């Protein structure tokens with residue numbers, strides 16, 4: 001009883017802060033939208049963005065004139081979910097550098113909104129949320145990057161047929177990446193037209209999940225066309241610095257993003273953690289709280 005009252009007051013306090021002029025965006029990361037009476041009378045509708053795990057709920061919210069983005073339905077911690085939601089908002093053009101975002105998140109099947117985080121985009125001191133540091137050049141499509149992050153999270157959570165799987169997805173500067181790598185296995189994407197092997201297409205994302213069992217890396221063009229799977233990256237990793245415990249896969253991903261203008265997403269076979277590499281460094285790290293395998 002007292003706990004329920006505390007929960008209501010917590011949300012009310014978050015809404016009161018969200019209404020303030022200092023806040024540019026109010027991000028609610030939950031599949032339980034706020035109740036009309038909670039929002040009524042508060043000037044927050046314009047800055048409110050929902051991050052939800054069901055596409056049907058995105059459409060439902062959109063039909064009620066709310067802004068909403070979809071995030072994958074996996075068991076990441078609340079802070080990880082906020083990071084993914086920020087990436088999704090960025091790729092929809094809903095955020096800009098310098099924005100102050102208040103993010104309210106919960107976990108589990110109940111509403112349970114119990115986490116409030118303030119983020120200033122582009123603020124170097126704002127560890128551990130470093131979505132701003134993705135800061136990709138115009139040659140990259142943010143939708144392609146977001147799709148690849150989602151695929152990577154699915155691989156990390158589900159593996160392949162019950163077995164943990166790891167992989168590297170290298171995107172961009174593909175001529176240089178192809179030159180600095182060699183084929184380890186037959187390329188399963190060979191012989192398909194470019195239109196048939198774009199990772200924006202759900203069947204191709206499923207194929208990426210399946211072929212993640214192959215040794216080596218995927219090479220993907222900026223526009224999402226998958227050039228190859230099963231590539232061994234022949235790059236020197238001696239001047240990339242990585243946290244202790246990361247091995248050959250992560251070194252190769254760091255090194256290829258140092259040696260070329262490509263970016264890379266890795267999935268660790270050991271932990272399921274997804275990392276985004278740019279310029280030889282980790283720019284985003286998504287740990288899992290619960291793996292399904």
Ligand SMILES: Nc1ncnc2c1ncn2[C@@H]1O[C@H](COP(=O)(O)OP(=O)(O)OP(=O)(O)O)[C@@H](O)[C@H]1O
Nearest residue numbers: 166215216232233246247248249250252268269270
């Ligand atoms: N240069 C490379 N290019 C492409 N793939 C590589 C390269 N080096 C290693 N790999 C892939 O990484 C796999 C595992 O390597 P290792 O266990 O040393 O990596 P790790 O960084 O510890 O990652 P994990 O957390 O997944 O174990 C290899 O089986 C291979 O598929």
